[in-house]
Every structure is written in structure tokens, then in C-alpha cells.
């Protein structure tokens with residue numbers, strides 16, 4: 651079904667998926683980053699375009715993989731739910747700071763709520779100094795985006811460094827055209843490793859897709875475990891496979907849903 655929806659050629663995917671090893675979807679546990687992997691990057695967090703086929707496609711993948719499909723995002727769980735309201739799988743949000751197994755988000759770290767609120771207030775106040783800034787509060791921290799004017803990068807960094815000098819237990823994370831204040835100890839790789847001990851993920855082949863530095867520890871971990879690590883887009887990576895764009899990722903997932911990955915190489 652998705653072959654037609656995403657214009658996937660009936661005679662096979664072509665060389666763009668050559669680096670992706672063959673594995674059985676029924677034996678895999680998928681951990682999929684959101685921005686830059688499932689959807690193209692946009693000028694603002696709310697400016698993304700979620701293609702109409704993405705939700706149904708993830709639902710089909712979830713069914714075929716026996717429920718072992720998680721979205722692992724830097725966004726808050728609530729934000730992912732807003733974009734993918736029908737996604738039936740686990741959502742790892744806030745870079746691993748929260749996990750929603752279907753009963754609502756559970757915190758994996760416990761930053762002082764008063765400090766989180768104070769930092770959010772400081773960043774939101776600072777963001778009003780230039781209309782190009784966007785402040786994005788999350789349950790465990792806050793992001794300061796400057797994609798609309800990259801020249802603001804230095805000022806954004808200085809502000810956050812100054813803000814963090816007043817509190818302990820947080821650090822600045824480098825995102826794409828953004829800096830994020832996160833609690834120490836948070837990481838997608840921790841959440842993914844915890845999920846791999848639980849049903850329905852346990853005992854399966856870990857398959858991690860990521861595009862950002864925040865995904866690298868999880869990509870390296872999947873590779874070390876003999877799993878599949880897929881980097882999307884440019885930049886250094888420990889991953890063994892690189893796909894060009896979210897569009898190519900969709901083709902890879904469509905192939906897994908169709909079961910073509912189980913066929914011998916060249917049988918497409």
C-alpha cells in the first residue's frame with residue numbers, strides 16, 4: 651500500500667537503500683528519531699510538514715514488528731502526540747527524559763521543577779529580545795532556537811551559559827540551530843537500553859535511526875550490539891548505514907512493511 655503512496659518503484663528501491671542490511675521486521679525493535687528522520691527539518695518547530703502517509707505507515711510497521719516500534723525524539727512526548735495522534739507505539743520524549751508506554755508520559759529524570767520553571771522563564775523572557783528566537787519549553791528543560799537568524803547563535807549561547815551558572819544539574823546541549831538546556835544524565839540511549847529489556851522489545855534486533863549528535867550514543871550502542879544503526883543526512887556518525895533524507899527513510903520502512911528485506915539480495 652505504501653509503495654504507491656510514496657511513489658516507491660514496483661521493481662525495487664534502487665541503490666539508495668543498499669547500505670541497509672537485510673533483516674526480518676518481525677524480529678526487529680525499531681527506534682525512530684522524529685525531526686530530520688521521519689520529517690524534514692523546517693524553519694520552526696511548528697513549521698514541519700507531517701506527510702499524510704506517515705501515521706498509517708508507522709501503524710503498519712508497529713503491527714508487523716509486533717509492537718516493537720518506538721519514536722525516540724528530543725521533542726516532548728505531548729508534542730509528538732500532537733503530530734502523530736494515532737501512533738500506537740512507545741514514545742521516548744525530551745531526549746529520553748520521559749517515556750510514554752501508552753499510559754501517559756513517565757519521567758526518567760527528576761530535575762527540580764522550580765529550577766526548570768525558572769530556566770524556562772529566563773529563556774522565554776530572553777527570546778522576546780529578538781523575533782527570530784523561539785523558546786520551546788519542555789517538561790525537563792527548554793530550547794532556545796535561532797534557525798531564523800543564525801547570527802544570534804553567540805548571544806544565545808552566552809545567555810544560556812549565564813543562566814546555567816546560577817543552577818546545578820543542567821547542561822547546554824547543541825541541537826541543530828538551537829541550544830537546549832537539559833538535565834544532566836538524560837539521553838535517548840538510556841531510554842532505548844531500558845526498553846530493550848522490556849516486552850515487546852526484548853530479544854529483538856535493535857534498529858536505530860537518527861540524524862543528530864544526540865542520536866550518536868544510541869547509534870553506536872546499536873552497532874556494538876550487532877544491530878542496525880542508520881544515520882540520516884550529513885555529518886559524522888558511528889552508524890554503518892547512511893540514508894539521504896526522511897523520504898528515503900520512508901522507503902526503507904515501506905520495504906520493511908512489505909517484507910522485501912527478507913528476500914535474497916538482488917531478488918527485488
Ligand SMILES: O=P(O)(O)OC[C@H]1O[C@H](O[C@H]2O[C@H](CO)[C@@H](O)[C@H](O)[C@H]2O)[C@H](O)[C@@H](O)[C@@H]1O
Pocket residue numbers: 683684685686687690691692693694695696697698722723724725726786793795797825826827828862864
Ligand atoms: O530528536 P528529534 O526528534 O530529532 O528532535 C530534535 C529537536 O527537533 C526540533 O528542533 C529541530 O527541528 C525543528 C523543526 O524542523 C527545527 O526548526 C530546529 O531548528 C531543529 O533544532 C524540536 O523543536 C526540538 O525540541 C528537538 O529537540
